[in-house]
Amino acid sequence: MKLFYTLAATTALVAGGSVASAEAMKIGITQNNVGVDSYQTTYEKAFIAAAEENPDVEAVVLDAGGDVARQIAQVEDLIQQEVDAIIIWPTNGEAVIPAVRKAHKAGIPVIVTNSNIAEAGFDFVASFSGPDNITQGARSAEIMCDKFKDMGIAEEAKVVHITGQPGYTTAIERAKGFEDRLPEVCPSVTIVDTQPGDWNREKSQQVMEAFLVKYDDIDGVYAGDDNMGVGALNAAKAAGREGIIFVGATNFSVGYEAMGAGEYWGSIYQSPVDDAEAALQTAIDVLNDKDVPFLNYFDTPKITQDNMGDYTKPVF
Template identity: 30%
Template sequence: MKRKKNLLSIMMVFMIAVLTAGCGSQPSAAPSAEGSQQGQGSAANSDKIVIGAALPDFDDKWLSYLQDGMKQYEATQENVEVIYVDAMNDASKQLSQIENFIQQQVDAIVMVPVDTTSAPNMVEKANAANVPIVVVNRQYEGVEKATAYVGSESIKAGLMQMEEVAKLLDGKGNIVIMNGQMGHEAQIKRTEGNKQIIDKYPEMQVVLEGTGEWDRAKGMALMENWLQTGKQIDAVVSNNDEMAIGAIMALEAAGKLEHVIVAGIDATPDALEYVKSGQLKVTVFQNATGQGKGGLETAIKAAKGEQVEQFNWIPYELVTKENVEEYIKKWQ
């Protein structure tokens, strides 16, 4: 009888232990939306490399080609995810996006700055968080503090563009310069390159200068205003193709296009058609897809802890009617 009582006691202790263990083990909680977003970085998923791409304006035509270059390269990579965000040309919005990337623990950041004034602060924040940051396309003083820079030397585009225009004008004539968004590195340096060449020719001078903010419609409006001044204009030298196309449209409407040389920069698909037709005499190929690819490739290497070059230059190339077919093929 005593043995039965002992056996019963042992069984009761065992059952209590099982029930207690069952009550103590809780099911794993489903991740919250915030936790899921935080987990996009390497801290939560060591198999996937996540890159944050902070772009200034999804609606900008040239920058859309740069983004295409990133997406094309992304498609060739295994276990790489790129999160693209649009700052809508708002520097404070871009700063917030960079801070969000850091909070999400992305493995690296690719940034085309909205402007060169706000860029150093964004790079500083990434550096403080030990997140590699690659600046693309827009160079500025102090860019060497970023992990790397990928882009082209804007002043060279201005030099190449104006040298060809000077040749077409036989070294004399009245020049109008269409600036992009004032304060942008490309606007400053391309115009500086233009003026360095103009200064070499005593019979060439800048008679008008203004901004079309990189935009075709604004370039057209600016050209219309200049035509109303009655000043003699021999060449329109534009910081980009979109404004140059706008100038062509205004000149054509006024019946003056055949008497004016128009030059742009970027060699976009639209611009190359104008070169082919002879309406745009000069453009300079800036390899948008090459910069996008190069920026993402560099960021991925940095995310893996590989050594990267501080400066990665994508060269400019002069485009005229003689070689335009070669560049049309690049976009096909």
């Protein structure tokens, strides 16, 4: 059962099981920006499918379109609807805290999905469901360092770093994980520059084009996700710059294909389907008074050209 209707500044999709329970849990979700990349598009489809398969769930599915003000309005709309729980994929980990506080004061448990809010808002959150982004960044640093050691350039390699959207917790945490871990495992490797790619392939290609003009010597590129990483790869290919090691996080299908072609070295394997299903189940468990950890992580292993055969190609 699907019904479209208009809310303030947004459109909502209500999804429920085909035989909805009279006591169905009404769970609202406000997402970051569904149209920005295939990960978020796949996440939304998986979330709706999981909600529709559960007769005890009625889901109100919203998309903030990357707009903090819209997301805050969506949280307030969900509070007015008196939903039983709110899931939020924050557009900005700091800016959404007042809205999350309002939900908490209204007695509505809040589950943060995929990208956590800032620590100042933790008291207003029932649980975070998603990847450990600091660990992902650290694992990406290990992947890059291991490759540099194999190549014999770990004492001199120079790296550029393309981050996600400024102010976005995932971008901040992946950057921190990478930048903290790299000097621990490869102390002589230098990060020569860092610029945001905003999770956008075209912008990341432009960022990399500028790096290639500015720096004659680039041995590695770390990108906060494969969408940006492949944008950087495209810039290097167009410029005829060979021998650069590309490492990302969140292995997109384009990253997987580039790894198979021998052009992209490694990434972190993360499923948007697992992400979406885990968020919904966490909300259900909270509403059923189950013991749920505050940081409810799912595993995201390393994937490189060497072991990619152990993993199926991502669907996003």
